[in-house]
Amino acid sequence: MAIFQTVAELGSFRQAAKVLNLSPSVVSHHISKLEEHLGTPLLYRSTRRMSLTDAGLELLAASQRMTAAAQDGLAAIQRRAKQPFGTLTIAAATPLAQSPYAEAFTRFAQTYPDVHLKIQLDDRSVPLEGSTIDVAIRGRTKELDDSSYKARKLGNLQxxxxxxxxxxxxxxxxxxxxxxxxxxxxxxxxxxxxxxxxxxxxxxxxxxxxxxxxxxxxxxxxxxxxxxxxxxxxxxxxxxxxxxxxxxxxLLPRAKLRPIDVYAIYPANSPKDGIAHLFVDFMMNQAWAAEHSFGLR
Known part of the structure; x- marks a missing residue:
């Protein structure tokens, strides 16, 4: 339909082929296959001119609406990549509501004002399977128990x-x-x-x-x-x-208690360009984390 639209709007197979970076024979082949599929001619061809049939005029209007909608969708995705938006649900333990950990959420919200942060604080390990949680921040001294999820180690806490x-x-x-x-x-x-x-x-x-x-x-x-x-x-x-x-x-400044590993856990099918990955990358890459005693090493 996109090839047909280009031919119809330019009025020439050769010009359409040049715009689409295809050969004229390939363009003609696609138009013929489309007419064959629909069971009706879309274009009247002659050596001097080309015109649209009634079916061609109707299909051109529908194709233009389709193309416009696709372009709007692509533009929206590009805007989203430049300035992410949407809801990000984070599960974390209650200590992360305290300073200096809370500053991580604050700075993310300041950096991405169109992202709605939905933070659930609970010291229990809330099951992630079947939940709406996008990212869970958890400390573990043993192996992670969310096998269907991916995990990135943020660091460790003393x-x-x-x-x-x-x-x-x-x-x-x-x-x-x-x-x-x-x-x-x-x-x-x-x-x-x-x-x-x-x-x-x-x-x-x-x-x-x-x-x-x-x-x-x-x-x-x-x-x-x-x-x-x-x-x-x-x-x-x-x-x-x-x-x-x-x-x-x-009380025991010289005692070296084994640090606890801290992970960001998120669904395995989470889009790489989605806001969950964006948040995890943000947590991994912030130099201010050490400057403000976030505690991750």
Whole structure:
């Protein structure tokens, strides 16, 4: 139909062939095949001139509408590539609502104002299969469990152990994970005490501290810590400013807890030029991540 439209609008097989970068015989062949398919002539040909039949006039109008719609669609895709738009649904753990992690979402939104960010925060691993989630940001110490999804490692996050000065005051200074067995633990992560201890020195602990509260929300767990109810273990960037300012005490600054790997997980059939890939690339390539203590290395 596009070849027919070009011939009809130019009034010449030879000119149409030149515009389409085809040979005149190929152009004539396509027109003949189209007429054969429709069962009616579309063009009257003579040695001096060419004219359209009634069917040809009707088909030309339909073809022009089709071409215009296709051009509009292609232009829309090109505009989308230059300035992406649409809804991007992201699943992440509740600590990512806190500074400095929240700045990642803010800067993406500022860079791509036509993208509607829909962020779902939950410390449970929400199943991705059958969901509308475009990208999930997850930390793992074991293999990923979303086998039908692709994953790109963003980096890793270092844990630290901290408490409020009011809780630390009067207690003997701890030097190892084992020294915390007599303290009170505000548990905000699903990782067990044994896994934490093994990440520090590779051995299983003989004793476990008393858990005084378990929260699947960082903000609430942090409130318990601020009130002096016990210590907490979380990623260092979340509390770095408070430790530097003296609002929190870093209990084991020399302990090197094994960092947790952080992945961006997205559907395997996610378009490479879609906004999910755009977001992951954005997270991977931002130099400001290190400058603002995003915590990924």
């Amino acid at each position: 844990f630290c152990v901290f408490a409020a000065p009011s809780y630390v005051h009067g207690r003997p200074k701890p030097h190892t994970i084992e020294d915390l067995a007599d303290w009170h633990w505000i548990q905000s992560s699903p990782i067990s005490w044994t896994d934490f201890a093994r990440s520090a020195d590779g051995t299983a602990p003989e004793r476990t501290p008393k858990i005084v509260a378990t929260c699947n929300n960082f903000a609430l767990a942090r409130k318990f810590v601020d009130e002096g109810l016990g210590f907490m273990i979380e990623t260092y960037p979340l509390v770095a400013d408070d430790i530097r300012a003296g609002r929190l005490v870093h």
